[in-house]
Amino acid sequence: MASGSDLPHIVILGAGFGGLFATQAMARLEARITLIDRHNYHLFQPLLYQVATAGLPPSDISWPIRSILRQQRNVSVVMDEVLGVETSQQRVVLRGGPVDYDFLIIATGARHSYFGHNDWSHFAPGLKSIDDATLIRRRILHAFEQAEMLPRHDSQAQARERLLHFVVVGGGPTGVELAGTIAELARFTLARDFRRIDPRSARIVLIEAADRILPGFEVSSSGYAQAALQRLGVEVLTRTRVSGCSVDGVELETPDGQRLSTDAATVIWAAGVEASPVGRWLGIATTAGGRIAVNGDLSIPGHDTIFVIGDAALVKDQHGSPVPGIAPAAKQQGRYVARILKARLHHRPAIAPFNYRHQGNLATIGRGAAIIEYRGLRLRGRLAWWVWGAAHIYFLLGVRSPLLITIRWLWEYLSYSRGARLITGTTGPPENKPGS
Ligand SMILES: Cc1cc2nc3c(=O)[nH]c(=O)nc-3n(C[C@H](O)[C@H](O)[C@H](O)COP(=O)(O)OP(=O)(O)OC[C@H]3O[C@@H](n4cnc5c(N)ncnc54)[C@H](O)[C@@H]3O)c2cc1C
DSSP states (O other), X not given: OOOGGGSOEEEEEOXXXXXXXXXXXTTTOSSEEEEEESSSEEEOGGGHHHHHTTSSOGGGSEEEHHHHTTTOTTEEEXXXXXXXXXXXXXXXXXXXXXXXXXXXXXXXXXXXXXXXXXXXXXXXXXXXXXXXXXXXXXXXXXXXXXXXXXXXXXXXXXXXXXXXXXXXXXXXHHHHHHHHHHHHIIIIISTTTOSSOOGGGOEEEEEOSSSSSSTTSOXXXXXXXXXXXXXTTEEEEOSXXXXXXXXXXXXXXXXXXXXXXXXXXXXXXXXXXXXXXXXXXXXXXOOGXXXXXXXXXXXXXXXXXXXXXXXXXXXXOTTSOBOOSSHHHHHHHHHHHHHHHHHHHTTOOOOOOOOOOOOOEEEEETTTEXXXXXXXXXXXXXXXXXXXXXXXXXXXXXXXXXXXXXXXXXXXXXXXXXXXXXXXXXXXXXXXXXOO
């Protein structure tokens, strides 16, 4: 048996779905694996909106990477930030110093895209990390607190309306989940918590540039989601573009070319993503959205020891369509690269190109409705919501006791309590204008 330092060194960048699943799939491989992430936790991003809307505390959806991998002896975990890759030296540049590799798997995911307007991020935070989620939670809850503090006088009506006006930009699954859940927070959870304001009067607007929300779903599912949101009191504006974001709210361009200003204290960005800067690190061209177009075995052109997977990669399915940037795709790619490396290290014949298996589309609209599209199956409504809940609990198996989360969800479902209503960090967003 080879000694530790003689073993091939596999370096994995990112402990999200792709990186973690690749690591776990190589548990029995005779190799040295180093898993590097800028955070010390693995994040279950599909439930981030629950943290942002006070339904779950951060620790219910994120787990220390070291504890997940405690039993896996061939892995070392490094908490550091990737700054670049020197392919000619087979070396990753970290903030804390370089790390050499024999094989490199890059799974650093994606971040928000403001379509060239990065200054908007200050006024319209996106939802990608625990810090983003707690910032959004703070802004939402603080807006209600500020509105409550305004004198009841009529002269304050406009300031109050502005504080109770929430805009979500982007009608994909995350925007739909956020808008529906903020509406429920205002209409049910907070309804009786305040004395001067009626939280049920909050205005929640969802803005989508395409001609329907959930554009990745079937047309009838989009119609169902729009009707379900409207029942919760959410205004849905389609074919409407955001042309500006500021401390005052958003500027909109309507389908007939008009420009409107909307005063809103809380704006949340769920409109676009771009891959982490892997193209810059590797010095290679990227496709739209910053993704790296990979070979059929997920390696990059010209380097058969470097693989890019998950949201950072542009992978084609068997029909030539891009594989979506969703968790099951990243997991499948992580497991696939693990198989490739096992075959190579055991001198077995090369395996067939990556073959994506789509497991369906899922979205929820508040706590009473969801949409499931799975092969020929179409499920909508309350039953779909329960299936969605069960599916997420199943996905959590193996990372953290799902029982605790199940109990918490059931309790919140029955009581509308959203018990994580904590304003943490600075007492309020300084950029939120108080009432004038
Ligand atoms: C709000 C939200 C909701 C979502 N909902 C769903 C859903 O319901 N269903 C679904 O299937 N998918 C959903 N997704 C998409 C899904 O989470 C992603 O497709 C998936 O996480 C991609 O996996 P990945 O491994 O490519 O990247 P990620 O899971 O994003 O992991 C990337 C990792 O790399 C680390 N990293 C990044 N840059 C650096 C660096 N420079 N140095 C060190 N470490 C770095 C990050 O800390 C992170 O841990 C959602 C995403 C978001 C943001």
